[in-house]
Structure formats: C-alpha cells, structure tokens
Amino acid sequence: MYRTTFEKVPTFKSALRRVGRGKREVHEVKALTDVSFEVDHGTSIGIIGSNGAGKSSLMRAIAGILPPSEGRIEVHGRVSTLLALGVGFNRKLSGRENVILGGLAAGMTHAELNERYDEIAEFAELGEFIDMPMRTYSSGMYSRLAFSVAVHLNPDILLIDEALSTGDAKFKQKAARKMREVADNAGTMFLVSHSMRSIKRLCSQCLWLHKGQVMMQGEPEEVIAAYSKFLEVGEDAFTLDDM
Structure with a gap:
C-alpha cells in the first residue's frame, strides 16, 4: 500500500478562512492485494497485465526495494534486477568503474569481477567508451x-521489467538470447512485459495481474488467451469460467 499526500483545492469560503492555504489529505493506494504464489527454482515466469496492474510494484517487492505492508515475501538466492536500467550508476564515473561498483554491490568478489569483466564489456559493445x-x-x-x-552476475533470480524495450533491433535479439540462456541454466527469471510474443518465447509460466490482484497463473498460452479475451470484451463481461 502506498500512502501519498495531495493538496486539496480550497473553496472560496475556506480559502478566506485559511488565507488561501490548501488542505493536505492522505490518500492510500492499494498497489497489490492478497497476492500469493510460489515459483520453483529454474522457472521463467512472465508477468502480464495492463498499466497500473501492480506489475512493477510486485517486482520491487520481490527485489526487497518495497517492503510489503502485510504478509511476507520469501526469496532464496542472489537477485539481479533490471527494474529501471542503470539505477545506481554514477554518471560521473566511467563505464568500467560502474561495472566494478555494480558487481561489488551485488555481492561479487574481486576475483569474480576480474573473471567476468571482459565478457560484460564485450556484450555491451561500447568499445573505447567503456573508459x-x-x-x-x-x-x-x-x-x-x-x-x-x-x-552476467550469474544470479539465482533475474528480475526484468520491460528491459527489451530498449536498444536497437540487433541488441534486442541478443538480449533475448541471453535471457533464454539464463533461464536454461536453471536460473529463475521474472519478466514483466507488454509483449505477449516475448512472454511466450522466453517463459514457461505466466502470471496475470489486474488492479493489484492475481487473476490467473499457468501456462503462457492459456493465460495470454484469457488476458487477450479480457481486453476484447472488457472487465464487466469477462469471467474465467468462460475459458
């Protein structure tokens, strides 16, 4: 649950009383409600839903960025996130220095960083810009x-929020192959995307969120079919019993 404040526009009468000062009110937004599910190690799961469904909030909660208002989240393994590309990077530092800082922050040792640095730099295709x-x-x-x-951090769990929407076509294909490799190497992957094609191609499971609640979880083809029908007929006319 998010709690936010906003300035209530005063009426002319109240404005005279309060010398034009607005009244601040607290507004509660339930981003996720009674969401409960388990994901086995080695599963690649797609998270789908319309804007405002709670997908990004769910990813941030799993990553430990947003503590749940109630309930608990159990995560077993090292998490690497692509929730907002480059969060934590220092723009004043070089690419090389940010790679080192990012790796250390993720729990890698200096030996692991030295072993993987060349691979990271080569994959990014920055050439001399790395320095x-x-x-x-x-x-x-x-x-x-x-x-x-x-x-390239060899994470046990990789969280990706619309990362494929960046980069040119060539890099998108390269990124998709790398994510498939991560999933095939018994890593657990969460992919938030509006691209149903990416979900079908990269994921073995799919979770559909709507207004902060789990609507359906299962095989990507089945869940995407239900979600597509929901988008066509609208919320009022849709029931899962129709599937």
Whole structure:
C-alpha cells in the first residue's frame, strides 16, 4: 500500500478562512492485494497485465526495494534486477568503474569481477567508451551496459521489467538470447512485459495481474488467451469460467 499526500483545492469560503492555504489529505493506494504464489527454482515466469496492474510494484517487492505492508515475501538466492536500467550508476564515473561498483554491490568478489569483466564489456559493445564517463553515453549505450552487468552476475533470480524495450533491433535479439540462456541454466527469471510474443518465447509460466490482484497463473498460452479475451470484451463481461 502506498500512502501519498495531495493538496486539496480550497473553496472560496475556506480559502478566506485559511488565507488561501490548501488542505493536505492522505490518500492510500492499494498497489497489490492478497497476492500469493510460489515459483520453483529454474522457472521463467512472465508477468502480464495492463498499466497500473501492480506489475512493477510486485517486482520491487520481490527485489526487497518495497517492503510489503502485510504478509511476507520469501526469496532464496542472489537477485539481479533490471527494474529501471542503470539505477545506481554514477554518471560521473566511467563505464568500467560502474561495472566494478555494480558487481561489488551485488555481492561479487574481486576475483569474480576480474573473471567476468571482459565478457560484460564485450556484450555491451561500447568499445573505447567503456573508459569514458557515463554522462557522455547515449541512452542506448547506457541501457546496454546496464543490461550486460545484470545478466552476467550469474544470479539465482533475474528480475526484468520491460528491459527489451530498449536498444536497437540487433541488441534486442541478443538480449533475448541471453535471457533464454539464463533461464536454461536453471536460473529463475521474472519478466514483466507488454509483449505477449516475448512472454511466450522466453517463459514457461505466466502470471496475470489486474488492479493489484492475481487473476490467473499457468501456462503462457492459456493465460495470454484469457488476458487477450479480457481486453476484447472488457472487465464487466469477462469471467474465467468462460475459458
């Protein structure tokens, strides 16, 4: 649950009484409600749903960024996140320095970083820019390096929120192959995407969220079919019994 405040527009009468000062009110937003599910190690699960369904909030909760208002979240293993590309990068530092800082922050040792650095740099395709300050990077270069760092940390659990929407067509294909490799290597992967094609191609399970609640969980083909029908007929006319 998010709690936020907003300025209530005063009426003319109340404005005179309060000398124009607005009244601040607290508004509660239930981003997720009674969400409960389990994901076995080695599963690649797609998270689908319309904007505002709670997908990104769910990923941040699993990553430990947002503590749940109630209930608990159990995560077993090292998590690597692509929730917002490059969060934590220092634009004043070079790409090389950010790779090192990102790896250390994720729990890697200096030995592990030395072993994987060349692979990370090669995958990002930055060339000599790897030693330049990241403030000189284009958005595409920034995203490529962020993606490369995240997928080369050998995470037990990889959380990806619309990462494939960045980069050119060639890099998108390369990124998809790498994510498939992560999933095939017995890693657990969560993929939030509006691309049903990506969900079908990369995931073995699918979870559909709507207004912060779990509507359906199962095989991607089955869940996506139900979600597609929901989008066509609307919420009022839709029931899962129709499937």
